[in-house]
Amino acid sequence: MIGLYVYSIVLPPPLSPLNRPEEISIAGVISKSLEILLFAGIILILRKDRREMQSTLIQMRER
Numbered sequence: 001m002i003g004l005y006v007y008s009i010v011l012p013p014p015l016s017p018l019n020r021p022e023e024i025s026i027a028g029v030i031s032k033s034l035e036i037l038l039f040a041g042i043i044l045i046l047r048k049d050r051r052e053m054q055s056t057l058i059q060m061r062e063r
Contacts, residue, residue: 002032 007013007021
C-alpha cells in the first residue's frame, strides 16, 4: 500500500484524467504513517509471541 501511495505521488497514475501526479495531503501522510506503525507493532507482537512459544516448548521438553 505504501509503495502504491509513493508511486501515485511521484508518477501520474495510469488512466488518470489529469495526467499528473497526485498532490501530497496531510491525511495521506498521516494514514501511511499509521500503517507503518501498525505494521511494526504487528511484527513486534509476532516476534514476542514466537519467543514465548519457544521458551514454553523448551520448558516442556525439560520436564
